[in-house]
Amino acid sequence: MPAAPAAPVDEGIAAFLQHLRVERRLAARTLALYADALATLQAQAAADRVALPSAQPHHLRRWVARLRERGLGPRSIAITLAAWRGLYRHWGRERLVAGNPVEGLKPPKAPQSLPKALPVDQAVALMEAGAGSAPQDGDSACAPVLRARDHCIVELLYGCGLRIGELVGLDLQASAAAAGWIDAADATAHVLGKGSKRRSVPVGRAALQALAGWLACRGQLAQAGEAALFVSQRGTRLSASQVRSRLQALSLAAGLPARVHPHMLRHSFASHLLQSSGDLRAVQELLGHANIATTQVYTKLDFQHLAKVYDAAHPRARAKPAKTPT
Template identity: 40%
Template sequence: MPAGLEKSLLRFYEYLRSERELSLHTQHNYKRQLTTLAEQLVELGVTDWQTVDASWVRQLASKGMRDGLKASSLSMRLSALRSFLDYLVHQGEIKANPAKGVSAPRKARPLPKNLDVDEMDQLLDVNEDDPLSIRDRAMMELMYGAGLRLSELVNLDVRDISLSKGDIRVIGKGDKERVVPFAGLAREWVGHWLKVRGQLAAGDEPGLFVSKLGQRISTRNVQKRMAEWGQKQAVSSHINPHKLRHSFATHMLESSGDLRAVQELLGHANLTTTQIYTHLDFQHLAQVYDEAHPRAKRGKR
């Protein structure tokens, strides 16, 4: 390694050891990351830190991505470089830190899992007639039948539900109100629940779904009950409210292919959110494009 690169690194390692008194493990991580970066700079023809600018740092980041580094690993590497270059600025060896404006790509959001239709039927095959079981099936049918968020479900009041019209007034993120339809089994089981709700609810409780204590049910209680029903119904995957919402979105999209309608039903402000949420693949988008865009249609003469 050229002396112009190595000498500054050795001083930095001593600084980490004697002044910052970092653990040996942390010192080793800094050394490993910075040695790799220095070796890459040598391959690019760089021989001293004074010539490293933002474009060089971006090249290092790009190389890390090409080498298959995870976003978290690349972020750690760039963080080590920023700390080292901050040290050089403090020592007066360079005027500014060229890595300040360069960041690693965001971590990929893990895609939520959905249940297939058979698994949903298995989960929702609850026919016990006690009030808590009726309540639980009504909650699950409504989450899957209307694609509600957990917070939206627990915040529903009795007055927000119209069985005659088959719609629900929902207050979503940012206090945005939307009206969503619900029908079929969701509508039927909410009706069953309303008939027995008085056996549990306190007289002045406005919440649609209540606990056995008579008050509005909590999000934690809903999560707990759905997980228990997943086990009781012998569904292979862990059940949580988000999974029911995601299954709604996925099944609606698979059946309709109407991304914009699914966006409205889910209450997403941006279409991009819906694309990620429903893990659309390119083939599906291409099919929608080919079938819908007038210029694409002309190409099929």
């Protein structure tokens, strides 16, 4: 079967991505994943000389099988299928295809892994490391300023459960253009989360103190007119990769056994809050989860914590060796 001309298909895919960007307002990371998945779809169709608007379910099953042969994991395949399915649905609404060949396809089941959270003592050690001696910063003159900044970052990530994108998107002041900001007087952080949904979370005393310490010296780094709350040594907005790097350095300085990434602090925030309060709905609201099923994974972490306490403390928890008959 000869392939259809590429230009209309390319335009159809571009229109779908524009729809996701403008109308669905998907995050940049998600858009990039969808674009990669659709490029893979085009490559598979071109290899088999199949016109995408004419593709049938057996074509799609073959292409998914190839992805598995290449070693693509269940989650990656699920994202790929979501992008393919969304494209054909969009084309269906535009009356460009008669049916959706992806509709009945399901990705392979992925083993469910629980989010990794720090024990409370390790989370406290990380906060103390941020407040104490910082890792080598290269320019020793900047070290105290960077220490204040990094301490504020870890306090907000753990104390507010912020995503990395929400943290680096914070501006110094509230404005119509600001993705997020902190109202210190009201002890509230206003952030822009997934799906461009805004939410407000309380900021604790320790985080507010760390914020005050950072704001007192931020001017030594920030370029004139820079709106970002957190800036690099160059004086411009701190990137997510820079935060990850600093956090890993802090975790080493704190002597933690595992490298800590920003989302681990979000998991720790949720797990520790649930352990203390037992209020799943409140944790859902603070995390900004649209579906409570997403938050329920932390109940499993909570049960693991309770099981460890039981094993360590209850006299009937551990089997005792049988007495040798006399």
